[in-house]
Amino acid sequence: MAILEVKDLEVFYGVIQAIKGISFEVNPGEIIALIGANGAGKTTTLQTITGLIPSKAGHIVYDGKDITKMPGHKLVSMGMAHVPEGRRVFAQLTVLQNLKLGAYTRKDKTEIEETLKVIYNRFPRLEERKNQMAGTLSGGEQQMLAMGRALMSHPKLIVMDEPSMGLSPIYVNEIFDIIQKINGDGTTVLLVEQNAKKALSIAHRAYVLETGRIVLSGDAGELMNDDSVKKAYLSE
């Protein structure tokens, strides 16, 4: 059974329809990529799933429960974490404070400490800078913090919005490696990316969004060899 199922979702900004009835599903253990150009509706889709934007029609089912109308803050304790576009770390709090806020919904103190150790292992730079203000980190480090912060909630599904945006090529490779490792540990990943090539190289399946509609979907490897995808998104 799918861990996340989106059915005929429609989202409006005022009178403008941003999402025009899309359906897709994410199965446990998968990395799913949503790719598409600027303005295609990728971020809107993610923000609707995580409850930041209300939907007009359609359903979102997560882990067997209809979460279409659920307020965003309740999803975290159900095991869904969101790494937002632009990272949005709490710049005026320390790295450690940021990470602890990621575990806000958890009550098991000793297990939180263990998760913290796991995250420090995965992102050694976060441990080195744990008492530094998050706003003083570099872009790549902030992305790692945003991911670490999301992992602190111990999610089943992690939703990532443009994790490679604005990063230097070295960091881009590192971030995609980390996403694969997170997935290897058993966390399902829903990934939105403008860097289609990189996204398709790590994803199992992908959906291509164009002006609020899904125009193509399938196995990530096959999509990579699809002529229309190559032309539009892989700049070949």
Place this chain on the structure above:
Amino acid sequence: MSFLSYLINGISLGSIYAIIALGYTMVYGIARMLNFAHGDIIMVGGFAIFTIVSTMGLPPLLGILVAVAVCTVLGVTIERVAYRPLRGASSLAVLITAIGVSYLLQNVALLIFGSNARQFTSVVTLPNLKLADGALTISSVTIVTIVSCILIMIGLTSFINKTKMGQAMLAVSEDNGAATLMGIDVNRTIAITFAIGSALAAVAGALLCSTYPSLTPYTGSMPGIKAFVAAVFGGIGSIPGALIGGVLLGVIENLSKAYISSQLSDAIVFSVLILVLLIRPTGILGRKINEKV
């Protein structure tokens, strides 16, 4: 000696401003709104104590507890009924609503208690402190006020730094969308902020009316505005800023009253605010608002 006495009284008055300013500054920091009804919560607290102590003849401590309870419930109710539906509305709409709530509270108090000034019995019954062979007398209210302010500052700072709810407040004040993604209930966090601010307003009401024992439906209005000035002065959104702004304002006001003119003291206070804002638009401890990329 008289300078010292003016100074101490100024610090005491400033402590009251600081306690009120906390309510302004916390609500602004977290909900990004100016709650202009905050000053009138003080007046409600004053009347609650007056009713319990003077009308019913019960002990002052009970009066303070009842006032804290009444103001907390009132603050949360105002937030729920008047401000929450406007979340996401323009800040001007929220500001006008806040002014409306302020007039509502004043006029309801006018209906219930009338416009005559009531004699407020001080909640502090300790003897005054006489120093230097009686040359310097410090009233017990003054001491209690300053001590209360220090305790409140310590308590609030450790609440924010040590508790989960405090950290949630910091997160909401910086980015409420990102806070939601952490699983923080933003509405609840804002409601708790109003509860704390209003409870502090009740304490401020007790101290204010004990210092200046006359109570009318407009009692909270001027101290409310001055506390707002203090919050801006210190840097709105900053808790230590509220303390510094409040105390400075109280000292400037009292010293102007003593040495320049008691009629001009308010004008002087507000002139100082304008000067400070010309030099440091974010206030003394105010942070620059970071540009979102």
